[in-house]
Amino acid sequence: MTYPWKSWDRVLFTQVAGRHWPGAEPVLPRLSRAADHGRLWFGIAAGMAVAGGPNGRKAALRGVGSLAVASLAVNTLGKGAVRRARPLLEAVPMIRRLHRQPLTTSFPSGHSASAAAFAAGVAAQSGAWGAAVAPVAASVAFSRVYTGVHYPSDVVVGAALGVGAALTLRAVFPVQRRPESGPPARAPRLAAGKGLHVVANTASGPPALLSTPAVRIAAALPEATVEECTEDDDLVELLERAARAAAREGGALGVCGGDGTVGEAAAMAVRHGLPLAVFPGGTRNHFAADLGLLSIELTAAAVEAGRASRVDVARSTGTDGAGDGGRPGESAHFLNTFSIGAYPDLVRVRERWSRRVGSWPASVLAAVHVLRTCEPVEVVVNGRPRSVWLLFAGNCRYSSWGPAPVRRRDLADGVLDVRMVDGGPFARTRMMGAALTGALTSSPVYTAAAVPRLRLRVPGTGVHLAHDGEVAAAPGEVLLDKAPGGLVVYRART
Incomplete structure (x- = not known):
């Protein structure tokens, strides 16, 4: 030729x-x-x-x-x-x-x-x-x-x-990019951490092998005030005390722990009008990772440089005084996810299997396992009665498929990412089939929407919800909404 x-x-x-x-x-x-x-x-x-x-x-x-x-x-x-x-x-x-x-x-x-x-x-x-x-x-x-x-x-x-x-x-295998961390915001540059008050939750994350996170934070920011929270301490009380001290000094509030601990600190920072420094100290550290804060040293560098952004904060407000704090109008803030039904079980199964078989197969296995063992929950969503196995609401849109998403595009888009898996006749079988074929998003029993707010009523008893993995008794009624750009956080260099 x-x-x-x-x-x-x-x-x-x-x-x-x-x-x-x-x-x-x-x-x-x-x-x-x-x-x-x-x-x-x-x-x-x-x-x-x-x-x-x-x-x-x-x-x-x-x-x-x-x-x-x-x-x-x-x-x-x-x-x-x-x-x-x-x-x-x-x-x-x-x-x-x-x-x-x-x-x-x-x-x-x-x-x-x-x-x-x-x-x-x-x-x-x-x-x-x-x-x-x-x-x-x-x-x-x-x-x-x-x-x-x-x-x-x-x-x-x-x-x-x-x-x-x-x-x-x-x-x-698409490249996983860090989401947009919101518009830039003004935050104090705290040289050596002077004016930063940090609460480190010792109950979060894996056990320290050489030095505790509190010791590492103190080494990276020697002028910061770092206090450890043990199982015998009241986390909210320590955060309140740290926030008041930071406000007096014109500094910032810091937190080290898992996503549930960070959510508590975010609520405190919003209440006192303080910027928040997030030190990764949990098992997964989803919010810290979304900010590019993959280590204590990266957070310390952001605090000293004064690099910060405004991000959305989502709220779950009980409107009937039952559960979720026990008083009408009391809000629980969350930075990542709100869930009701079987979603917490699904996340635990998925994370356990993802280390062995990868994210996509683990999501399928988790969906099959949970749908095989769980029972639907009766709820009223925006006035419409529904029987659901899963109800997920994310703080901002998530990019991954299925009822258990893990990646966000933007931390300040002003919406809640709502995913629901309906109950009803043959819904379990249809959803299991969709999970096995990888067609979860096209299943007729799966619903997804981006909304600024969502009102839920839970007529039954014994139902639980979770904010960023922290489980609590569900109130009879709850309003989910957003505080767009409501939190100033230190972030890594983009």
């Missing part, structure tokens, strides 16, 4: 071989050999994982995954499709040639595919790391022509296959 591009391909190859490239001789052949069997990329990935923090580890994993997909495509399809002979080496100076010449066919370039796949995969997760890796990947791809083992078209097609592999992986 005659290929029309072979003539210019050979001409370009000859031009590269005949030209002197200053500084390339001691570098490019070594770089080309280092990329054999992906060794160069695995080494870079290991360095990123060690030095790059959580985002660096994610970028490294995505880069290696893209490389694996590209290698599979080149070795199983590409090499066998066009059995092109390697270039003749007469025109290539001896000093450039590789000591061991490859034995496989020339088209496409596997090294170029791996290089492009790794760089594109890394860039999909982290633009900064992608920019750092791209010159190395380009050099490896060019080295294959420079050393005489590939024609230019081999390299171009190989690189295209690599980028395609990275895009394919991204389509199957």
Whole structure:
């Protein structure tokens, strides 16, 4: 078979071989050999994982995954499709040639595919790391022509296959981006934490191995006042005392704990008009992660820099004096989720299984398990009686599918993300079928809507609700609404 591009391909190859490239001789052949069997990329990935923090580890994993997909495509399809002979080496100076010449066919370039796949995969997760890796990947791809083992078209097609592999992986496993953390807000810059009063809940999160979160906060912000809350202390009382002291000093309120603890602190910060500093100290730390605060040190840096945003706060207000605090008009604030019915069980099952099988399969397994074992709850939603197994209301829209979403697009969009799974005849069977086929969002027993407020009435007794994972007896009537931009929080650098 005659290929029309072979003539210019050979001409370009000859031009590269005949030209002197200053500084390339001691570098490019070594770089080309280092990329054999992906060794160069695995080494870079290991360095990123060690030095790059959580985002660096994610970028490294995505880069290696893209490389694996590209290698599979080149070795199983590409090499066998066009059995092109390697270039003749007469025109290539001896000093450039590789000591061991490859034995496989020339088209496409596997090294170029791996290089492009790794760089594109890394860039999909982290633009900064992608920019750092791209010159190395380009050099490896060019080295294959420079050393005489590939024609230019081999390299171009190989690189295209690599980028395609990275895009394919991204389509199957979308990159999880941090949500918009709301409009910028003014917050005091507290050098060394002076004026910051922190309450650290020792009952939250896994046990400390070396030093407690309170010790780490004090080390990062030596001028801050840090008080530990044990199981014998009243969390609300400690937060109230800390908030009053912060207000007197013109500082900020800080909290370290799980999402339930952070919700209590948010209510206190709103009441006293204080900015809130969230130190991750729970098991999942959903709200802290949405703010980019993945470590105590990142929160400390945000406090000292005065970087803050306004975010929405959702409220659950009991209107009949029963349950949920016991007094009419008393509100419970939540930053993540409100739920009634079987949703808390679903979350626990999903999180337990996600560590073993991944998020999507775990969501399906959790939905099947809960729908098999739970019983529906009778509620009245905006005046309409409904029998539901699950009722979820998120503070702002969530982007993931199903009745148990976990990711948000924006922390200040002014709406509640409401998801319901109805009861009724054959609803359990239909919902289980939808869960098994991955079609939860299209099931007729599944409802989703974004609304600014929601009124619920719970005629029955013994029904429980949860705010950010904290369970309480459900009131007879409850109003869910929002305080748009009602909370100022310190956030990580975007």
